[in-house]
Amino acid sequence: MTTVQSPPPGAPSRRPGEIVIEALIVLAGASTVIIVALIFIFLLREGINTFLDIPLRQLFGQRWYPIEGYYGLLPLLVGTALVTVGAVIIAVPLGIVAAIYLGEIAPTWLREILKPLIEILAGIPSIVLGFLGWVALAPIIQNLGAPTGLTAFTGSLLLAYMSLPTIISISEDALYAVPKEYRDGSLAIGATQWQTIWRVVLPAARSGLVIAVMLGIGRVIGETMAVLLVTGNAANIPAFGPGMFFSPVRTMTATIAAEMGEVAQGSLHYNVLFGIGLILFLITFTVNWLAARLVGVNGARRSRGGLL
Amino acid sequence: MSRQQTQRLAVILITAVAVLVFIPVLLVIFYLIASGIGAINWEFLTAMPRNGMKEGGIMPAILGTLILTFGTAIVSMPVSILAAIYLAEYAKDNRLTRTIRMAIVNLAGIPSIVYGLFGLGAFVLAAGFGTSILAGALTLGIMTMPVVISTAEEAINAVPQQFRTVSQSLGATKWQTIRHQVLPHALPGILTGMILGLSRAAGETAPILFTVAAFYVPTLPSSVFDQTMALPYHLYVISTQVPGMPLSIQYGTALVLLMITLTLTLLATGVRTSVRRRRDW
Numbered sequence: 332m333t334t335v336q337s338p339p340p341g342a343p344s345r346r347p348g349e350i351v352i353e354a355l356i357v358l359a360g361a362s363t364v365i366i367v368a369l370i371f372i373f374l375l376r377e378g379i380n381t382f383l384d385i386p387l388r389q390l391f392g393q394r395w396y397p398i399e400g401y402y403g404l405l406p407l408l409v410g411t412a413l414v415t416v417g418a419v420i421i422a423v424p425l426g427i428v429a430a431i432y433l434g435e436i437a438p439t440w441l442r443e444i445l446k447p448l449i450e451i452l453a454g455i456p457s458i459v460l461g462f463l464g465w466v467a468l469a470p471i472i473q474n475l476g477a478p479t480g481l482t483a484f485t486g487s488l489l490l491a492y493m494s495l496p497t498i499i500s501i502s503e504d505a506l507y508a509v510p511k512e513y514r515d516g517s518l519a520i521g522a523t524q525w526q527t528i529w530r531v532v533l534p535a536a537r538s539g540l541v542i543a544v545m546l547g548i549g550r551v552i553g554e555t556m557a558v559l560l561v562t563g564n565a566a567n568i569p570a571f572g573p574g575m576f577f578s579p580v581r582t583m584t585a586t587i588a589a590e591m592g593e594v595a596q597g598s599l600h601y602n603v604l605f606g607i608g609l610i611l612f613l614i615t616f617t618v619n620w621l622a623a624r625l626v627g628v629n630g631a632r633r634s635r636g637g638l639l
Numbered sequence: 640m641s642r643q644q645t646q647r648l649a650v651i652l653i654t655a656v657a658v659l660v661f662i663p664v665l666l667v668i669f670y671l672i673a674s675g676i677g678a679i680n681w682e683f684l685t686a687m688p689r690n691g692m693k694e695g696g697i698m699p700a701i702l703g704t705l706i707l708t709f710g711t712a713i714v715s716m717p718v719s720i721l722a723a724i725y726l727a728e729y730a731k732d733n734r735l736t737r738t739i740r741m742a743i744v745n746l747a748g749i750p751s752i753v754y755g756l757f758g759l760g761a762f763v764l765a766a767g768f769g770t771s772i773l774a775g776a777l778t779l780g781i782m783t784m785p786v787v788i789s790t791a792e793e794a795i796n797a798v799p800q801q802f803r804t805v806s807q808s809l810g811a812t813k814w815q816t817i818r819h820q821v822l823p824h825a826l827p828g829i830l831t832g833m834i835l836g837l838s839r840a841a842g843e844t845a846p847i848l849f850t851v852a853a854f855y856v857p858t859l860p861s862s863v864f865d866q867t868m869a870l871p872y873h874l875y876v877i878s879t880q881v882p883g884m885p886l887s888i889q890y891g892t893a894l895v896l897l898m899i900t901l902t903l904t905l906l907a908t909g910v911r912t913s914v915r916r917r918r919d920w
Binding site for chain 2: 345346349352353355356357358359360361362363364366367369370373374376377424425426428429431432433436437445447448450451452453454455456457458459460461462463465466467492495499523524525526528529546549552553554555556559560584587588591592596604605608611612615616618619620622623
């Protein structure tokens with residue numbers, strides 16, 4: 332970290348205006364902590380009734396039907412889990428391999444073209460991708476033989492591409508951080524490029540790749556608008572089996588987005604939607620906290636700005 | 640299979656996967672342009688919607704998005720840049736600093752719909768702003784803070800230490816050094832982060848869903864306590880809630896939104912690239 336040194340003896344002392352501005356600077360830094368705390372407090376304040384008024388047995392029930400007072404969160408948890416697992420299965424191999432291509436194989440000129448393309452992908456609003464999923468992708472999936480095009484898989488496919496910028500850029504950083512000597516040494520003793528990547532570079536970059544996957548998952552769990560449009564919004568638990576990925580589901584995020592507009596403020600339904608928000612907050616908090624633990628907070632932070 | 644064959648096969652497979660990643664991005668952009676360009680004309684961009692939004696233009700939604708983006712900048716930029724100065728220039732390696740860094744990482748990870756809930760609870764209801772531009776801009780502003788802080792801090796850290804040493808050896812105070820030496824050199828990098836943050840804010844739907852966005856308002860907003868239409872929410876509404884909406888208007892709206900966010904994204908990367916080329920240290 333580069334820092335302005337504290338003044339040596341005899342240096343000019345701070346002027347009154349500077350004391351004010353430096354106080355503001357400290358306050359701005361601390362404001363981030365205050366905001367996280369406020370978000371938690373407001374979610375807790377509006378959502379705590381979920382856990383006080385509804386017996387746990389019912390809360391983890393299989394029926395989400397708020398109009399008749401059924402607040403079973405299981406269908407929503409399963410919906411989020413299905414969409415997330417599907418997206419991870421698609422995005423992790425694609426993302427890491429694309430990072431390998433960018434970092435180890437692509438010629439420099441091509442890399443200069445492809446990297447802005449990742450930023451363009453990151454810059455497409457989720458509602459635009461959701462809209463395309465709804466009008467263009469869903470009919471294609473239906474033509475492939477699914478009873479409807481609006482399924483968990485449709486959501487997974489969109490979310491996979493939405494999480495690719497995160498996964499690719501962090502993976503690429505992780506590969507880049509592997510010292511060049513490792514590669515040179517491996518090639519010098521006669522290994523092929525692929526053997527070098529597989530046996531030397533990837534193991535050395537492992538912890539960074541784990542972070543990439545975790546933060547990718549964090550993005551996927553919290554995504555709202557795209558899944559709201561393309562996953563069919565059915566709060567059912569699909570029958571267990573491979574077919575469940577091709578059933579309509581409803582995620583936690585989509586439930587909040589779809590129902591908050593129609594509930595009375597202060598009603599139990601309203602509280603439960605905030606309760607779902609609280610659960611989401613705690614999940615992403617844990618994921619990010621673990622990721623930061625694994626690499627140190629600086630590494631995890633870079634990953635967000637890492638898109639740059 | 641010999642080592643050389645494995646090597647060749649691996650390169651082919653890796654390249655194939657890369658194609659699978661990058662081609663759909665191009666496809667999405669070109670498909671959207673091809674489908675939406677037909678709807679875009681002067682009237683579409685500048686007229687009020689007519690006939691249940693099935694005719695006319697989307698001007699109020701475009702204007703609303705621009706106002707919200709501007710509001711986001713006002714809310715988020717000063718505090719984010721000051722926070723970045725704190726982290727880069729003042730923070731010692733202690734508990735407070737680690738807590739702040741942890742908070743920023745977590746802010747970056749909070750789902751956008753949760754920001755929406757927070758905005759509803761804190762600004763719309765508790766603060767009594769109602770569903771308003773003020774509540775929406777505050778929500779979006781807080782959401783963009785992590786991106787702006789991270790990029791601004793990186794830009795400040797990239798300014799060479801000697802600049803500070805020289806300035807202070809000439810008798811400047813710490814703040815004078817930051818104000819006159821560090822910030823001017825870090826400005827382009829800070830700008831990149833700002834624009835990038837705003838491009839995200841302009842495209843977000845979930846945070847404005849309950850804080851500001853209106854289905855349809857016949858008049859333009861006249862104060863920060865008014866509701867406004869906004870492009871992302873408008874696209875959501877016309878593609879799912881209005882039966883019989885012409886597909887061309889839907890594609891046109893999606894394209895206009897994409898153009899706004901992509902222009903901002905490309906502007907940010909453009910600033911960054913040109914600065915890296917011109918950097919003279």
